[in-house]
Amino acid sequence: MRFPLSKSLQRNSLHGMSTQTFRIGILGASGYTGADLVRILSTHPNIEISLLVAGRSAGRPLGDVFPHLGHLGLPDLIGLDEVEWPALDLDLVFCALPHATTQEVVKGLLHATGHSLLDEMLIERREDLVSAVRRDIKIVDLSADFRLEDPDSYETWYGRAHQAPEFQSAAVYGLTEFNRDAVRGAALVACPGCYPTAALLALLPIVEAQAIDASDIIIDAKSGVTGGGRSLKESMLFCEVAEAMHPYGIGHHRHMPEMEQELAKRAGQEVGLSFTPHLVPMNRGELETIYVRLAKGQSADDLRDILADRYAKEPFVRVLDPGVAPATRHVRGSNLCVLNVFEDRIPGRAIIVAAIDNLVKGSSGQAVQNMNLMLGLPETTGLMQAPLFP
Ligand SMILES: NC(=O)C1=CN([C@@H]2O[C@H](COP(=O)(O)OP(=O)(O)OC[C@H]3O[C@@H](n4cnc5c(N)ncnc54)[C@H](OP(=O)(O)O)[C@@H]3O)[C@@H](O)[C@H]2O)C=CC1
Numbered sequence: 001m002r003f004p005l006s007k008s009l010q011r012n013s014l015h016g017m018s019t020q021t022f023r024i025g026i027l028g029a030s031g032y033t034g035a036d037l038v039r040i041l042s043t044h045p046n047i048e049i050s051l052l053v054a055g056r057s058a059g060r061p062l063g064d065v066f067p068h069l070g071h072l073g074l075p076d077l078i079g080l081d082e083v084e085w086p087a088l089d090l091d092l093v094f095c096a097l098p099h100a101t102t103q104e105v106v107k108g109l110l111h112a113t114g115h116s117l118l119d120e121m122l123i124e125r126r127e128d129l130v131s132a133v134r135r136d137i138k139i140v141d142l143s144a145d146f147r148l149e150d151p152d153s154y155e156t157w158y159g160r161a162h163q164a165p166e167f168q169s170a171a172v173y174g175l176t177e178f179n180r181d182a183v184r185g186a187a188l189v190a191c192p193g194c195y196p197t198a199a200l201l202a203l204l205p206i207v208e209a210q211a212i213d214a215s216d217i218i219i220d221a222k223s224g225v226t227g228g229g230r231s232l233k234e235s236m237l238f239c240e241v242a243e244a245m246h247p248y249g250i251g252h253h254r255h256m257p258e259m260e261q262e263l264a265k266r267a268g269q270e271v272g273l274s275f276t277p278h279l280v281p282m283n284r285g286e287l288e289t290i291y292v293r294l295a296k297g298q299s300a301d302d303l304r305d306i307l308a309d310r311y312a313k314e315p316f317v318r319v320l321d322p323g324v325a326p327a328t329r330h331v332r333g334s335n336l337c338v339l340n341v342f343e344d345r346i347p348g349r350a351i352i353v354a355a356i357d358n359l360v361k362g363s364s365g366q367a368v369q370n371m372n373l374m375l376g377l378p379e380t381t382g383l384m385q386a387p388l389f390p
Protein backbone atom coordinates (compact mmCIF):
# COMPACT_ATOMS: atom_id res chain seq x y z
CA MET A 1 0.00 0.00 0.00
CA ARG A 2 1.40 3.45 -0.87
CA PHE A 3 0.86 6.81 0.78
CA PRO A 4 2.01 10.24 -0.40
CA LEU A 5 5.37 10.71 1.35
CA SER A 6 4.88 14.25 2.61
CA LYS A 7 1.66 13.38 4.44
CA SER A 8 2.05 9.86 5.67
CA LEU A 9 4.72 7.29 6.17
CA GLN A 10 5.54 4.42 3.92
CA ARG A 11 4.86 1.35 6.00
CA ASN A 12 6.61 -1.96 5.92
CA SER A 13 3.62 -4.24 5.58
CA LEU A 14 5.47 -7.19 7.11
CA HIS A 15 6.55 -5.56 10.37
CA GLY A 16 4.27 -2.53 10.68
CA MET A 17 7.37 -0.34 10.96
CA SER A 18 7.90 2.93 9.15
CA THR A 19 10.70 2.74 6.60
CA GLN A 20 10.82 6.45 5.87
CA THR A 21 14.04 8.27 6.69
CA PHE A 22 14.04 11.84 8.00
CA ARG A 23 17.01 14.18 7.80
CA ILE A 24 17.75 15.97 11.04
CA GLY A 25 20.29 18.48 12.37
CA ILE A 26 21.62 19.05 15.89
CA LEU A 27 22.69 22.54 16.94
CA GLY A 28 24.92 22.29 20.01
CA ALA A 29 26.20 18.82 19.11
CA SER A 30 29.39 19.26 21.15
CA GLY A 31 27.44 19.71 24.42
CA TYR A 32 26.09 17.14 26.86
CA THR A 33 22.52 17.06 25.54
CA GLY A 34 23.86 17.15 21.97
CA ALA A 35 25.99 14.08 22.69
CA ASP A 36 23.02 12.25 24.16
CA LEU A 37 20.88 13.17 21.15
CA VAL A 38 23.51 11.62 18.89
CA ARG A 39 23.72 8.53 21.15
CA ILE A 40 19.94 7.99 21.11
CA LEU A 41 19.43 8.82 17.43
CA SER A 42 22.35 6.68 16.25
CA THR A 43 20.14 3.58 16.62
CA HIS A 44 16.87 5.24 15.58
CA PRO A 45 15.64 3.42 12.47
CA ASN A 46 14.12 6.47 10.76
CA ILE A 47 16.75 9.13 11.34
CA GLU A 48 19.72 10.30 9.31
CA ILE A 49 21.87 12.85 11.15
CA SER A 50 22.85 15.32 8.40
CA LEU A 51 24.09 18.35 10.33
CA LEU A 52 26.10 18.85 13.52
CA VAL A 53 26.67 22.44 14.67
CA ALA A 54 29.04 23.57 17.43
CA GLY A 55 30.49 26.81 18.79
CA ARG A 56 34.13 26.58 19.91
CA SER A 57 34.43 23.04 18.52
CA ALA A 58 33.31 23.96 14.99
CA GLY A 59 35.67 22.49 12.38
CA ARG A 60 36.47 19.37 14.42
CA PRO A 61 35.26 15.82 13.73
CA LEU A 62 32.66 14.68 16.26
CA GLY A 63 34.95 11.81 17.32
CA ASP A 64 37.62 14.35 18.20
CA VAL A 65 35.32 15.90 20.82
CA PHE A 66 33.49 12.70 21.80
CA PRO A 67 35.64 9.62 21.05
CA HIS A 68 32.74 7.37 22.12
CA LEU A 69 30.73 8.63 19.12
CA GLY A 70 33.59 8.64 16.62
CA HIS A 71 32.67 5.33 14.97
CA LEU A 72 29.30 6.56 13.72
CA GLY A 73 30.59 8.18 10.53
CA LEU A 74 28.71 11.42 11.09
CA PRO A 75 29.43 14.81 9.48
CA ASP A 76 32.06 17.03 11.12
CA LEU A 77 30.99 19.80 13.49
CA ILE A 78 30.51 23.13 11.70
CA GLY A 79 29.74 26.70 12.77
CA LEU A 80 26.24 28.17 12.56
CA ASP A 81 27.29 30.68 9.90
CA GLU A 82 28.43 27.84 7.61
CA VAL A 83 25.03 26.12 7.48
CA GLU A 84 23.27 26.23 4.12
CA TRP A 85 19.73 25.65 5.29
CA PRO A 86 17.79 25.29 2.02
CA ALA A 87 20.42 23.00 0.46
CA LEU A 88 20.40 20.70 3.49
CA ASP A 89 16.66 20.15 3.13
CA LEU A 90 16.24 19.06 6.75
CA ASP A 91 12.99 17.74 8.18
CA LEU A 92 13.75 18.71 11.76
CA VAL A 93 16.35 20.51 13.85
CA PHE A 94 17.17 20.08 17.54
CA CYS A 95 18.42 23.26 19.22
CA ALA A 96 20.61 22.18 22.13
CA LEU A 97 22.19 25.61 22.55
CA PRO A 98 22.53 27.63 25.74
CA HIS A 99 19.38 29.50 26.65
CA ALA A 100 19.26 33.08 25.37
CA THR A 101 21.29 31.92 22.33
CA THR A 102 18.43 29.94 20.82
CA GLN A 103 15.82 32.64 20.31
CA GLU A 104 17.82 34.48 17.66
CA VAL A 105 18.98 31.24 16.05
CA VAL A 106 15.38 30.04 15.71
CA LYS A 107 14.32 33.37 14.27
CA GLY A 108 17.19 33.23 11.75
CA LEU A 109 16.38 29.64 10.84
CA LEU A 110 12.72 30.43 10.15
CA HIS A 111 13.78 33.31 7.88
CA ALA A 112 16.54 31.30 6.19
CA THR A 113 14.07 28.60 5.17
CA GLY A 114 11.09 30.83 4.33
CA HIS A 115 9.06 29.01 7.00
CA SER A 116 5.28 29.30 6.84
CA LEU A 117 5.18 30.31 10.52
CA LEU A 118 6.24 33.70 9.17
CA ASP A 119 2.88 33.93 7.38
CA GLU A 120 1.04 33.39 10.65
CA MET A 121 3.10 36.17 12.22
CA LEU A 122 2.41 38.39 9.17
CA ILE A 123 6.12 38.56 8.49
CA GLU A 124 7.20 38.69 4.87
CA ARG A 125 9.05 35.62 3.63
CA ARG A 126 11.25 35.25 0.57
CA GLU A 127 9.41 33.40 -2.17
CA ASP A 128 12.61 31.97 -3.69
CA LEU A 129 13.27 30.17 -0.40
CA VAL A 130 9.72 28.94 -0.16
CA SER A 131 10.06 27.10 -3.44
CA ALA A 132 13.54 25.87 -2.57
CA VAL A 133 12.48 23.94 0.52
CA ARG A 134 10.62 20.68 0.35
CA ARG A 135 8.46 21.52 3.38
CA ASP A 136 8.64 23.49 6.60
CA ILE A 137 11.44 22.51 8.90
CA LYS A 138 10.33 21.45 12.41
CA ILE A 139 12.20 22.66 15.48
CA VAL A 140 12.63 20.96 18.84
CA ASP A 141 14.24 23.38 21.28
CA LEU A 142 15.86 21.99 24.42
CA SER A 143 16.63 25.40 25.89
CA ALA A 144 14.46 27.58 28.10
CA ASP A 145 13.87 30.24 25.42
CA PHE A 146 10.34 29.36 24.33
CA ARG A 147 8.98 27.76 27.50
CA LEU A 148 7.50 30.84 29.16
CA GLU A 149 4.45 32.15 27.35
CA ASP A 150 4.62 35.65 28.78
CA PRO A 151 7.46 37.88 27.42
CA ASP A 152 7.45 39.93 30.66
CA SER A 153 7.89 36.83 32.76
CA TYR A 154 10.79 35.80 30.51
CA GLU A 155 12.48 39.17 31.05
CA THR A 156 11.93 39.03 34.81
CA TRP A 157 13.41 35.55 35.25
CA TYR A 158 16.10 35.54 32.55
CA GLY A 159 17.26 39.13 33.02
CA ARG A 160 16.96 40.26 29.39
CA ALA A 161 14.23 41.06 26.91
CA HIS A 162 13.26 38.19 24.61
CA GLN A 163 14.72 38.66 21.12
CA ALA A 164 12.00 36.73 19.26
CA PRO A 165 8.82 37.36 21.29
CA GLU A 166 6.70 37.03 18.16
CA PHE A 167 7.38 33.28 18.15
CA GLN A 168 6.81 32.64 21.86
CA SER A 169 3.10 32.02 21.41
CA ALA A 170 3.74 29.67 18.46
CA ALA A 171 5.76 27.27 20.62
CA VAL A 172 4.12 24.19 22.15
CA TYR A 173 5.32 23.20 25.65
CA GLY A 174 6.75 19.74 25.08
CA LEU A 175 5.80 17.79 28.18
CA THR A 176 4.76 14.93 25.92
CA GLU A 177 2.46 13.05 28.29
CA PHE A 178 0.26 16.14 28.67
CA ASN A 179 0.55 17.85 25.28
CA ARG A 180 0.63 14.99 22.79
CA ASP A 181 -1.89 16.32 20.30
CA ALA A 182 -0.43 19.82 20.23
CA VAL A 183 3.11 18.43 19.86
CA ARG A 184 2.03 16.33 16.87
CA GLY A 185 1.01 19.41 14.90
CA ALA A 186 3.67 21.81 16.19
CA ALA A 187 6.28 23.63 14.14
CA LEU A 188 8.25 24.62 17.26
CA VAL A 189 8.33 22.59 20.47
CA ALA A 190 9.87 23.97 23.67
CA CYS A 191 11.03 21.02 25.74
CA PRO A 192 10.57 21.48 29.50
CA GLY A 193 13.50 22.04 31.84
CA CYS A 194 14.78 18.96 33.65
CA TYR A 195 13.47 20.01 37.08
CA PRO A 196 10.01 20.96 35.72
CA THR A 197 9.80 17.63 33.85
CA ALA A 198 10.03 15.56 37.05
CA ALA A 199 7.95 17.99 39.13
CA LEU A 200 5.13 18.28 36.60
CA LEU A 201 4.91 14.54 35.96
CA ALA A 202 4.61 14.08 39.74
CA LEU A 203 2.15 16.90 40.36
CA LEU A 204 -0.07 17.61 37.34
CA PRO A 205 -2.50 14.67 37.76
CA ILE A 206 -2.78 15.34 41.49
CA VAL A 207 -3.36 19.06 41.07
CA GLU A 208 -5.88 18.40 38.32
CA ALA A 209 -7.81 16.10 40.69
CA GLN A 210 -7.66 18.88 43.33
CA ALA A 211 -6.29 16.30 45.75
CA ILE A 212 -3.76 18.69 47.34
CA ASP A 213 -3.51 22.34 48.29
CA ALA A 214 -1.74 23.66 45.17
CA SER A 215 -0.77 26.86 46.95
CA ASP A 216 1.53 25.02 49.36
CA ILE A 217 4.01 22.76 47.52
CA ILE A 218 7.64 22.30 48.55
CA ILE A 219 10.09 20.78 46.06
CA ASP A 220 13.50 19.69 47.24
CA ALA A 221 15.54 18.73 44.16
CA LYS A 222 18.95 17.22 43.46
CA SER A 223 20.74 17.15 40.13
CA GLY A 224 23.86 15.55 38.70
CA VAL A 225 26.53 17.89 37.37
CA THR A 226 25.73 17.41 33.66
CA GLY A 227 22.58 19.47 34.38
CA GLY A 228 24.80 22.54 34.27
CA GLY A 229 26.18 21.86 30.77
CA ARG A 230 29.72 21.23 29.53
CA SER A 231 31.21 24.69 29.58
CA LEU A 232 33.77 25.45 32.23
CA LYS A 233 32.40 26.87 35.49
CA GLU A 234 34.17 26.99 38.85
CA SER A 235 31.19 25.52 40.67
CA MET A 236 31.36 22.46 38.39
CA LEU A 237 35.02 21.63 38.94
CA PHE A 238 35.75 18.17 40.37
CA CYS A 239 37.25 19.60 43.56
CA GLU A 240 34.20 21.78 44.15
CA VAL A 241 31.66 19.03 43.46
CA ALA A 242 33.22 15.79 44.72
CA GLU A 243 32.43 14.75 48.30
CA ALA A 244 30.16 17.75 48.65
CA MET A 245 26.65 18.98 48.03
CA HIS A 246 25.22 22.48 47.86
CA PRO A 247 21.92 24.22 47.21
CA TYR A 248 21.74 27.02 44.65
CA GLY A 249 19.19 29.44 43.21
CA ILE A 250 17.51 29.40 46.63
CA GLY A 251 14.17 31.19 46.40
CA HIS A 252 14.70 32.49 42.85
CA HIS A 253 15.47 29.64 40.45
CA ARG A 254 14.20 30.30 36.88
CA HIS A 255 12.36 26.97 36.76
CA MET A 256 9.80 28.18 39.31
CA PRO A 257 7.73 30.30 36.89
CA GLU A 258 7.83 27.44 34.36
CA MET A 259 6.40 24.99 36.90
CA GLU A 260 3.81 27.50 38.11
CA GLN A 261 2.75 28.34 34.54
CA GLU A 262 1.97 24.70 33.74
CA LEU A 263 0.47 23.82 37.14
CA ALA A 264 -1.81 26.86 37.04
CA LYS A 265 -3.39 25.65 33.79
CA ARG A 266 -4.77 22.61 35.62
CA ALA A 267 -5.05 23.61 39.26
CA GLY A 268 -8.25 25.64 39.28
CA GLN A 269 -6.79 27.54 42.26
CA GLU A 270 -3.80 29.68 43.15
CA VAL A 271 -0.47 27.87 42.75
CA GLY A 272 2.47 28.47 45.05
CA LEU A 273 5.64 26.51 45.36
CA SER A 274 8.99 26.64 47.09
CA PHE A 275 11.75 25.02 45.06
CA THR A 276 15.36 24.47 46.03
CA PRO A 277 17.76 22.60 43.73
CA HIS A 278 21.01 21.04 44.95
CA LEU A 279 24.08 19.97 43.01
CA VAL A 280 25.23 16.47 43.98
CA PRO A 281 28.41 14.62 43.01
CA MET A 282 27.11 12.36 40.25
CA ASN A 283 27.27 12.71 36.47
CA ARG A 284 23.62 12.34 35.54
CA GLY A 285 20.33 11.90 37.34
CA GLU A 286 17.80 13.97 39.17
CA LEU A 287 15.69 13.29 42.25
CA GLU A 288 12.84 15.42 43.57
CA THR A 289 11.24 15.01 46.98
CA ILE A 290 7.98 16.92 47.02
CA TYR A 291 6.06 17.80 50.19
CA VAL A 292 2.33 18.49 49.80
CA ARG A 293 -0.66 19.29 51.99
CA LEU A 294 -3.55 16.92 51.29
CA ALA A 295 -7.01 18.22 50.39
CA LYS A 296 -9.77 17.29 52.85
CA GLY A 297 -10.57 13.58 52.74
CA GLN A 298 -7.47 12.63 50.68
CA SER A 299 -4.70 10.26 51.75
CA ALA A 300 -1.22 9.44 50.41
CA ASP A 301 -2.69 6.21 49.00
CA ASP A 302 -5.28 8.26 47.10
CA LEU A 303 -2.49 10.35 45.51
CA ARG A 304 -0.67 7.17 44.54
CA ASP A 305 -3.86 5.77 42.97
CA ILE A 306 -4.33 8.99 40.97
CA LEU A 307 -0.79 8.72 39.57
CA ALA A 308 -1.06 4.98 38.94
CA ASP A 309 -4.33 5.44 37.00
CA ARG A 310 -3.05 8.42 35.02
CA TYR A 311 0.16 6.70 33.94
CA ALA A 312 -1.09 3.10 33.56
CA LYS A 313 -0.73 3.26 29.77
CA GLU A 314 2.26 5.61 29.58
CA PRO A 315 5.43 3.93 28.28
CA PHE A 316 7.85 6.26 30.08
CA VAL A 317 6.25 7.01 33.45
CA ARG A 318 6.09 4.30 36.13
CA VAL A 319 4.58 4.37 39.58
CA LEU A 320 6.63 1.96 41.69
CA ASP A 321 5.13 -0.64 44.03
CA PRO A 322 3.93 0.72 47.38
CA GLY A 323 6.83 1.56 49.67
CA VAL A 324 9.54 1.43 46.97
CA ALA A 325 11.54 4.67 46.91
CA PRO A 326 12.38 6.05 43.43
CA ALA A 327 16.14 6.44 42.91
CA THR A 328 18.32 7.81 40.14
CA ARG A 329 19.76 4.32 39.57
CA HIS A 330 16.27 3.19 38.44
CA VAL A 331 16.36 5.49 35.41
CA ARG A 332 19.99 6.06 34.43
CA GLY A 333 20.41 6.28 30.64
CA SER A 334 16.69 5.66 30.05
CA ASN A 335 13.72 7.82 29.12
CA LEU A 336 11.85 6.78 32.27
CA CYS A 337 10.41 8.81 35.10
CA VAL A 338 9.72 6.75 38.24
CA LEU A 339 7.33 8.01 40.90
CA ASN A 340 5.91 7.05 44.27
CA VAL A 341 3.92 8.58 47.12
CA PHE A 342 4.47 8.15 50.86
CA GLU A 343 2.55 9.05 53.98
CA ASP A 344 4.07 11.80 56.12
CA ARG A 345 4.28 11.46 59.90
CA ILE A 346 2.48 14.81 60.09
CA PRO A 347 -1.25 14.31 59.53
CA GLY A 348 -2.63 15.88 56.39
CA ARG A 349 0.67 15.81 54.50
CA ALA A 350 2.20 13.45 51.92
CA ILE A 351 5.58 13.06 50.23
CA ILE A 352 5.95 12.41 46.50
CA VAL A 353 9.28 11.27 45.06
CA ALA A 354 10.26 11.46 41.38
CA ALA A 355 13.45 10.38 39.60
CA ILE A 356 14.58 11.00 36.01
CA ASP A 357 17.84 11.05 34.06
CA ASN A 358 18.30 14.77 33.36
CA LEU A 359 20.00 14.02 30.02
CA VAL A 360 17.30 11.63 28.78
CA LYS A 361 13.73 12.20 30.04
CA GLY A 362 14.93 15.60 31.31
CA SER A 363 16.20 16.71 27.87
CA SER A 364 17.40 14.61 24.90
CA GLY A 365 15.08 11.61 25.39
CA GLN A 366 12.01 13.77 25.81
CA ALA A 367 13.14 15.78 22.77
CA VAL A 368 13.27 12.58 20.68
CA GLN A 369 9.87 11.53 22.09
CA ASN A 370 8.49 14.84 20.76
CA MET A 371 10.35 14.44 17.47
CA ASN A 372 8.71 11.05 16.93
CA LEU A 373 5.26 12.59 17.28
CA MET A 374 6.11 15.57 15.07
CA LEU A 375 7.34 13.23 12.32
CA GLY A 376 4.34 10.89 12.61
CA LEU A 377 6.43 8.02 14.03
CA PRO A 378 5.49 5.77 16.95
CA GLU A 379 6.31 7.75 20.10
CA THR A 380 8.62 5.14 21.61
CA THR A 381 10.85 4.61 18.54
CA GLY A 382 14.52 4.56 19.54
CA LEU A 383 13.71 5.15 23.21
CA MET A 384 13.06 1.77 24.75
CA GLN A 385 16.53 1.11 26.17
CA ALA A 386 16.41 -0.20 29.76
CA PRO A 387 18.17 1.81 32.47
CA LEU A 388 21.89 1.22 32.96
CA PHE A 389 22.39 -0.50 36.32
CA PRO A 390 24.26 -0.24 38.64
N1 LIG B 1 22.19 19.47 30.64
C1 LIG B 1 20.93 19.21 30.98
O1 LIG B 1 20.66 18.34 31.83
C2 LIG B 1 19.80 19.95 30.36
C3 LIG B 1 20.02 21.00 29.48
N2 LIG B 1 18.95 21.65 28.93
C4 LIG B 1 19.16 22.76 28.01
O2 LIG B 1 19.68 22.26 26.77
C5 LIG B 1 20.57 23.21 26.19
C6 LIG B 1 21.93 22.53 25.97
O3 LIG B 1 22.39 22.10 27.23
P1 LIG B 1 23.78 21.33 27.42
O4 LIG B 1 23.97 20.36 26.33
O5 LIG B 1 23.80 20.86 28.81
O6 LIG B 1 24.80 22.53 27.23
P2 LIG B 1 26.37 22.48 26.90
O7 LIG B 1 26.96 23.69 27.50
O8 LIG B 1 26.92 21.16 27.29
O9 LIG B 1 26.41 22.60 25.31
C7 LIG B 1 26.08 23.77 24.63
C8 LIG B 1 26.31 23.57 23.16
O10 LIG B 1 25.99 24.76 22.46
C9 LIG B 1 27.10 25.10 21.62
N3 LIG B 1 27.14 26.55 21.45
C10 LIG B 1 27.24 27.50 22.40
N4 LIG B 1 27.21 28.73 21.84
C11 LIG B 1 27.10 28.53 20.49
C12 LIG B 1 27.04 29.39 19.38
N5 LIG B 1 27.08 30.71 19.52
N6 LIG B 1 26.94 28.84 18.14
C13 LIG B 1 26.90 27.51 17.98
N7 LIG B 1 26.96 26.64 19.01
C14 LIG B 1 27.07 27.14 20.25
C15 LIG B 1 28.30 24.56 22.34
O11 LIG B 1 29.38 24.42 21.43
P3 LIG B 1 30.94 24.49 21.91
O12 LIG B 1 31.01 23.71 23.19
O13 LIG B 1 31.63 23.84 20.78
O14 LIG B 1 31.24 25.93 22.09
C16 LIG B 1 27.74 23.21 22.80
O15 LIG B 1 27.71 22.31 21.72
C17 LIG B 1 20.66 24.38 27.16
O16 LIG B 1 19.78 25.38 26.75
C18 LIG B 1 20.19 23.77 28.47
O17 LIG B 1 19.66 24.73 29.32
C19 LIG B 1 17.67 21.25 29.17
C20 LIG B 1 17.40 20.23 30.02
C21 LIG B 1 18.46 19.51 30.71
Ligand SMILES: CC(=O)N[C@@H](CCC(=O)OP(=O)(O)O)C(=O)O
Residues within 6 Å of the ligand: 099, 142, 143, 144, 192, 193, 194, 195, 223, 224, 225, 226, 227, 228, 229, 277, 279, 362
Ligand atom coordinates in the same frame (compact mmCIF):
# COMPACT_ATOMS: atom_id res chain seq x y z
C1 LIG C 1 22.65 21.41 37.70
C2 LIG C 1 22.18 22.62 36.91
O1 LIG C 1 22.87 23.62 36.83
N1 LIG C 1 20.99 22.51 36.33
C3 LIG C 1 20.42 23.58 35.54
C4 LIG C 1 19.13 23.12 34.94
C5 LIG C 1 19.29 22.42 33.65
C6 LIG C 1 17.98 22.28 32.91
O2 LIG C 1 17.31 21.38 32.75
O3 LIG C 1 17.33 23.25 32.55
P1 LIG C 1 17.43 24.36 31.45
O4 LIG C 1 17.18 23.77 30.16
O5 LIG C 1 16.39 25.30 31.87
O6 LIG C 1 18.80 24.92 31.55
C7 LIG C 1 20.12 24.83 36.37
O7 LIG C 1 19.82 24.71 37.54
O8 LIG C 1 20.09 25.92 35.77
